Amino acid sequence: MCDTCGCSQPGESGVTYSKPHHHGDGIFHHHHDHNHPHEHNHDHHHDTASRTIEVEVDVLSKNNRMAERNRGYFEAKNVLALNLVSSPGSGKTTLLERTITDLKNEIHFSVIEGDQQTMNDANRIAALKTPVIQVNTGNGCHLDADMVNRAAKELDLPEHSVLMIENVGNLVCPSLFDLGEFGKVVIISVTEGEDKPIKYPTMFAASTLCLINKMDLAPYVDFDVKKCREYALKVNPNLQFFELSAKTGQGMSEWYQWLKGQLPG
Numbered sequence: 001m002c003d004t005c006g007c008s009q010p011g012e013s014g015v016t017y018s019k020p021h022h023h024g025d026g027i028f029h030h031h032h033d034h035n036h037p038h039e040h041n042h043d044h045h046h047d048t049a050s051r052t053i054e055v056e057v058d059v060l061s062k063n064n065r066m067a068e069r070n071r072g073y074f075e076a077k078n079v080l081a082l083n084l085v086s087s088p089g090s091g092k093t094t095l096l097e098r099t100i101t102d103l104k105n106e107i108h109f110s111v112i113e114g115d116q117q118t119m120n121d122a123n124r125i126a127a128l129k130t131p132v133i134q135v136n137t138g139n140g141c142h143l144d145a146d147m148v149n150r151a152a153k154e155l156d157l158p159e160h161s162v163l164m165i166e167n168v169g170n171l172v173c174p175s176l177f178d179l180g181e182f183g184k185v186v187i188i189s190v191t192e193g194e195d196k197p198i199k200y201p202t203m204f205a206a207s208t209l210c211l212i213n214k215m216d217l218a219p220y221v222d223f224d225v226k227k228c229r230e231y232a233l234k235v236n237p238n239l240q241f242f243e244l245s246a247k248t249g250q251g252m253s254e255w256y257q258w259l260k261g262q263l264p265g
């Protein structure tokens with residue numbers, strides 16, 4: 001997994017957690033080291049392949065334990081936590097901006113923003129007067145359950161609320177990391193090509209809902225929506241879909257209905 005893309009190599013930069021100030025410019029930072037599994041004691045007689053597998057199992061099982069703690073925390077507070085996953089630029093933050101604007105009188109939202117660098121997305125959410133923590137993963141290409149645990153505690157989530165976790169834009173690694181969320185929502189935009197679900201099947205297999213975004217651009221690009229759905233259903237027969245445009249608002253009401261339908265209690 002991440003040994004291939006390099007994100008589990010020792011990072012030069014640690015993970016940082018930042019909260020925008022009211023005007024989005026001030027930052028406080030919590031630093032902590034990105035605990036990747038390098039300290040794990042290997043049997044030096046193992047070959048490289050078996051070591052790699054051993055480390056992956058170790059990382060994922062450690063992550064899964066923390067994810068279960070998060071899940072218990074969310075359940076105890078009746079918090080609906082959703083993990084938004086996609087390639088970079090599919091429209092995750094735009095979707096959040098519109099969703100929060102349209103539903104904030106009915107639902108309390110908190111947001112965790114994951115990006116390698118910058119406060120850009122957190123600043124966009126903070127502009128809506130919505131509590132948000134930016135997690136900058138440095139070299140890391142996904143959020144893990146420990147990062148979400150720290151950020152969620154910092155947010156002090158109210159009972160009966162929604163936590164939106166915008167993962168790092170990456171269609172591969174975030175699929176492997178359970179964050180303790182209720183479900184993953186995969187966003188694919190019509191500019192990406194309809195074959196993504198079969199090229200990157202793990203993400204579509206791991207998701208509960210698929211939002212096909214930027215439908216306003218569909219007339220201008222060769223994106224076969226029907227084929228995209230068929231491909232995605234091949235890897236996940238239970239996947240649900242909504243076609244929408246976070247820009248124009250087209251199709252957003254079905255997504256809102258779905259979201260309200262998942263609220264605990």
Ligand SMILES: Nc1nc2c(ncn2[C@@H]2O[C@H](COP(=O)(O)OP(=O)(O)OP(=O)(O)O)[C@@H](O)[C@H]2O)c(=O)[nH]1
Pocket residue numbers: 086087088089090091092093094095115121168169170213214215216217244245246247248
């Ligand atoms: N035409 C159109 N553009 C969109 C739509 N949704 C998002 N965009 C544009 O797509 C670009 C990327 O949108 P973001 O919301 O920043 O995407 P993101 O998935 O949050 O990006 P990362 O966080 O970098 O992975 C921006 O220029 C948006 O204005 C849409 O429905 N239609």
Ligand SMILES: [Mg+2]
Pocket residue numbers: 092093094121166
């Ligand atoms: Mg974003």
